[in-house]
Amino acid sequence: MDKHYKPAEVEGKIYSLWEKGGYFSAPNAKKPYTIIMPPPNANASLHAGHAMYTIDDILIRFKRMQGFSALWIPGTDHAGFETQFVYEKYLKKQGKSRMDFDRKTLYQDIYDFVKENSGLIFKQFTRLGFSADWKRSVFTLEDKVIQQVFKTFKKMYDEGYIKRDEYIVNYCTYCGTSLADLEVVHIERTDPLFYVRYPVKGKKDFITVATVRPEPIFVDTHLAVNPKDKKRNHLIGQTVLNPLTDAEMQIIGDEYVDPEFGTGIVKLTPAHDPNDFKVAKKHNLPITTAIDWNGRIVKEGGKYAGLKVKQAREAVVLDLKEKGLIEKIDENYLHSLATCYKCGRDLEPLTIPNWFIKVEKLKEKVKKATTDNKVKFIPHKFKSHMLSWLEIMHDWPISRQIVWGIRIPIWYEVDPKASNIWVWFIDKDKKPHQDNLRKFLDQGIKIEEIEQGLQKVHALTGPSGPKYVISDKKPTDGKMYLPETDTFDTWFSSGQWPLIVLNKDEMKSRYPTDVMGTLSDILKLWVSRMIMFGLYLESEVPFKEVFLWSMVADKFGKKMSKSKGNVVNPIEMIDKYGADALRMSLVYGIPAGGKVILSDDKVRGMRNFANKLWNVARFVEMEKEKVKTESLHKDDKWILAELNTTIKTVTDSLEKYKFNEASETIYEFIWHKFADIYIEKTKSRRKEAQQTLEHVLDESLKLLHPFMPFVTEEIWGKLNKDKPLIITSWPTI
């Protein structure tokens, strides 16, 4: 044996030993133990967060060693919005945009793009020593996933869990899609607050309203005051004039108005403000669009039509100033606003037709399962996080206006005489058009050409909207149809992940799976949805326990992010110090649910530990001759007792997901008890102690194997040439 352990020379060789031996497939044996891997983005390369899957690998290896039929199922996610965003950046570099392509072409291009990059992350996983059953991998755009998603959607529709509605959503005009509340990032910013005067009808008087958004004023039809506001409730029922259009506006009363804020009077812009939208629905007020999907003022905006929001704001303010209708401007108004988590731009609240899942009934089951501990959360605090989320969880908008995803299986019936479908398409000369479908049909453009170059379909909701059919294929009843162009929110498919990756037999034997280990960030986005779908479709939770870890941080405890430049590339760490060292660093000293602190110093420390173990093995290997004695020496008895305690502690800790305790215990035992104390003492009675030395080393290797699989397997192979691999044996007392 060399003086030093050299991971680079060992890891590849050991990994293929496991792979060739078929150790990653579940053995037929006995009790099943199952973990499903949270599918990483197929397009991604490994970052520090993924390295935390080490925890799953530790569990799988531990259970495999204990003799379970351990199965770890991997997969990759299409990550709809994420991936399309990356692809569009790539297009932009080439001077192109998604608008240059019809949906089919764009989808295929992204598919090829992803295909080219996919597989990389699994290769990187093997560098970490992950023992997943790779040949079982599922990609979320595979046919069987799409079929499952269609089936679920149909069932939900039939059972009344799906609704279609005009709904105000946060829409990113740059990314071209609506975002769920969970994807919205609120930031604080100083913006001018304009105090706008509304002339009172028939008087020389004004009512002043404070707003940061004067640009959609031309569609406003109402102001509101709080009916309990004694100073102002006399205004209810009065009429003022729209400062831009001079149209008459009514003042209504609604309790949502805060009498203390601004002037205590608000303008209502239902189409572009979530609160105003609620008020408008309640009072049955008109919801008129002022801003289109491109973030520009609509053509009804007269002189402002076509302007972007910011330009329109400047123009409107200028005009109002000229009319003397700006009372004052507060330049230091600090407020929070919604921005896109992806591109950081301001989001535009827009009303667009959306498909929703009605969660009211569904979430009750999740609540009950959580309260009844059908799913156990580790650490425990996440149980209350989940419950508080369920309290406020509201209907889930599942429509995403992107191509890269599973299309919502809806076909709209085209009535050539109705004006209820708006389309955006590229004609056969690659020229884009957007307008009412009827207009194009009247011009004699064939529906086939429109469908061929289709970018977006925007069908009215409600009774005036078109009829539609739920089907994954185009209906063949001879009528004209156009497909829904929206795709499902990624979490709609990944939320059904456990039901997709397990086959029929396994649904009996391995469902619910044993544990789901994932980042606590996606507790609400993903974990809650998986539980919801599991209970809805199978009447049972999809996993018995959830282990959640928090973000991976640098040595100063700061979250790793590209913009901070403190990202640690796990692969570089492996190249430098070995996979075992990296793996150990991710669990040693990390409290459950806590921040994972990863630093060069720490990984180096763990590399040193691997080397220490290596040298313990070298020491043991130097002497082969054993002297049998009648009774054990007191030092032998001591170390064997310590070993037993260690086996017990490590086993118990692993069962309880206390990875830090388990790893610290085995580290302490090997280095500071076995090496520092026992080995030093045996130097004077070497041959006598040889048998105990060998035994303690073997057992230590097993205990450490889930954490540091490569070095332990390598040493095991050197010492126990005739025995099977260490990967299948756990020590017992």
Next chain:
RNA sequence: GGAUCCGUAGCUCAGCGGUAGAGCGUUCGGUUCACAUCCGAAAGGUCAGAGGUUCGAUACCUCUCGGAUCCACCA
């Protein structure tokens, strides 16, 4: 604004009623005999602050201050 978690050695964290612990870092001393990716030793803390419960509080309770995360909302 609401919720949760956390303030213990320079750093990262254990301890959670009975005179303060680990790793890393620092300082000092060690080159034969497994390992300098090592061994031995030392320095370093009114356990954030103030009250309370208790024979006794770093630990339990209350408040204050400081930090983190999540959620809601802001015309």
